[in-house]
Amino acid sequence: MTLAQWSRGAAWRLGLLHSIGAHALVWVTRGQARATVDGIRRGVGVHNALAIPAGTLFSLDLGAQSFGLVCLIPPGGPALMPDETHHLRVREVHAQLELTALMDAMQRESTERRDFSDEALGAHAALMTVWLRRAMILHETPATATAGQRLVSAYAAMVARDFHTPMLMADYARDLGVTPTHLTRSCRQCSGLTAADFLTQRSLHAAREMIEDGGDSIRHVAVQLGFNSAAYFSRFILHHTGETPSTLRKQAQKLKHAA
Incomplete structure (x- = not known):
């Protein structure tokens, strides 16, 4: 496509x-x-x-x-x-x-x-x-990855695997054997994003996909993504999109019907 x-x-x-x-x-x-x-x-x-x-x-x-x-x-x-x-x-x-x-x-x-x-x-x-x-x-042989790039790639793989759990960025840093400050600095150097941004973006993408494409209740979506409460999940969505989860779902449904 x-x-x-x-x-x-x-x-x-x-x-x-x-x-x-x-x-x-x-x-x-x-x-x-x-x-x-x-x-x-x-x-x-x-x-x-x-x-x-x-x-x-x-x-x-x-x-x-x-x-x-x-x-x-x-x-x-x-x-x-x-x-x-x-x-x-x-x-x-x-x-x-x-x-x-x-x-x-x-x-x-x-x-x-x-x-x-x-x-x-x-x-x-x-x-x-x-x-x-x-x-x-x-193709030319790629340059050998730096220690910072290897760290960030390992972190990215962990986020892809575990983003739906309650783990915080500091938990990932601990499992990688580095401080949160060092992990964030490495992420900024390699991607322009903070280590927390990795988690936020992955969770936000999954949330929007489940809200706009799926039929699970908002509460169930929140639970599946490791949020402690539906209210906190709704605030998370509102903060990053400017809309509530129910509004995003209604907008997506309107677009589907229009198509």
Whole structure:
């Protein structure tokens, strides 16, 4: 799908730190974007491919004129995606055209749903991951991660896994063997965000997704996300969105009916 389709018209769906259950291959063909993956912020320009493994904490801020495609691939299937993040700046024109053609073909199959579309999508996905592995071989060796980057990436992985628990940022710092101050300083250097921002954004994304896409009661959503009370959860949502949870749900329902 296009990146615009992936965001479903709501900037928060990609702009807040979150993780998904599928591997993602992002391919930018126009404009600029900014991605934070594994806690590390990076610029993503034209003809950049970004492979994001399933379960990885990430966000994607799209520029006003940016355009790109994304392919989501379930883990455990025949299409082999890397288990680490890869950011490739593809300079060879034939390689650019090859990936764009594969993505376009997959988008047509997904949209038109012709006979045997599932088989065709699987075949295209396998070819796309072959393209990716070839590009990874040709791509320059990435710089060795600094101690700060390794710390932040470890923290990002923990947040992706445990954000729905009552753990506080200080608890994560303790488990990582550092002080909260050091963790926050490292997060700022690598991503421009504080360590607390990681937790806030991941919880906010999950909350909005459950409120706007799901049918659970607000109280049940609060419990699932580790909040002590529905009242505190509602204040959290109001503070970060300017709306109450019930208002967000009503607005989302109106948009669905209008579509």
